[in-house]
Amino acid sequence: MSTQPGDHPQILTYEGLRALVAGRRSVRRFRPDPVSRESIERILDVARLAPSAGNSQPWEFVVVTDAAMRSRVARAAASLFSAGRKRDPEFNWSISVQPFLSQAPVLIVVLGDRRVMAAYPSILRGNILMRQSLSNCVLALQLAAASLGLATAWGTLQGGSPESEIRDLLRIPDAFTIDHIVPVGYADEVECARAAALAPARERASRRRPLDAIVHWERYAAEKERSDGAVEQFIWSETVTRVRRADSQGR
Numbered sequence: 001m002s003t004q005p006g007d008h009p010q011i012l013t014y015e016g017l018r019a020l021v022a023g024r025r026s027v028r029r030f031r032p033d034p035v036s037r038e039s040i041e042r043i044l045d046v047a048r049l050a051p052s053a054g055n056s057q058p059w060e061f062v063v064v065t066d067a068a069m070r071s072r073v074a075r076a077a078a079s080l081f082s083a084g085r086k087r088d089p090e091f092n093w094s095i096s097v098q099p100f101l102s103q104a105p106v107l108i109v110v111l112g113d114r115r116v117m118a119a120y121p122s123i124l125r126g127n128i129l130m131r132q133s134l135s136n137c138v139l140a141l142q143l144a145a146a147s148l149g150l151a152t153a154w155g156t157l158q159g160g161s162p163e164s165e166i167r168d169l170l171r172i173p174d175a176f177t178i179d180h181i182v183p184v185g186y187a188d189e190v191e192c193a194r195a196a197a198l199a200p201a202r203e204r205a206s207r208r209r210p211l212d213a214i215v216h217w218e219r220y221a222a223e224k225e226r227s228d229g230a231v232e233q234f235i236w237s238e239t240v241t242r243v244r245r246a247d248s249q250g251r
């Protein structure tokens with residue numbers, strides 16, 4: 001069914017959409033309960049409707065449900081972190097979903113077909129446009145899952161050995177990037193609450209900067225510009241990925 005501008009089903013109110021967007025949260029611990037194939041197809045049917053640069057629709061999806069394969073994919077995705085921890089010790093690697101991917105009954109591997117970059121104007125950086133398009137798709141996927149009461153997270157990959165390992169495991173052709181893995185399942189609320197590493201995310205993840213602080217009418221309102229110090233403070237107190245640890249209190 002094609003839709004015309006402004007032709008939205010009556011049920012989708014502004015309040016309903018806002019509640020869906022505001023209520024979705026990243027979930028990083030999952031119960032083993034299976035998710036039906038129908039639910040996954042409904043989720044991906046929404047994901048494919050996302051807007052993309054030039055309507056290039058770079059996305060394809062590999063849906064992994066086999067437990068042994070999920071473990072292998074999860075192990076490959078998490079391998080990024082052993083190197084990462086050494087390189088960036090102040091980053092809160094423990095917040096990441098990657099080591100817990102195999103808990104989820106379904107992994108959706110989001111592929112990007114690099115060949116569609118030929119559709120983009122040559123003066124722009126095509127891989128950026130493709131990746132922005134893929135991000136839209138992942139957001140649509142997450143919102144669709146949330147609307148069905150299913151939990152998701154966003155697992156970033158982007159290059160390196162995890163990507164090539166997953167490519168081999170799932171026989172993904174070279175033309176595709178493997179940017180994101182989205183676990184889908186039912187939230188394990190007990191484990192989410194118990195995992196100490198997730199505490200900062202629990203506290204901060206739902207916060208967003210207030211509307212008035214980020215909207216500038218007609219021109220940039222100089223009085224709203226944050227100082228470098230304020231941004232640094234924001235990073236340490238509001239993001240989930242930079243947290244002060246007991247061993248780096250001095251910062």
Ligand SMILES: Cc1cc2nc3c(=O)[nH]c(=O)nc-3n(C[C@H](O)[C@H](O)[C@H](O)COP(=O)(O)O)c2cc1C
Pocket residue numbers: 024025026027028095096097098135153154155156157205206240
């Ligand atoms: C582009 C992008 C990449 C992300 N990468 C990861 C990731 O690799 N691992 C992870 O656990 N969460 C990842 N996230 C999830 C964010 O940390 C999360 O969305 C944010 O903290 C807000 O929390 P919320 O999703 O519960 O609202 C990513 C989100 C986005 C939009």
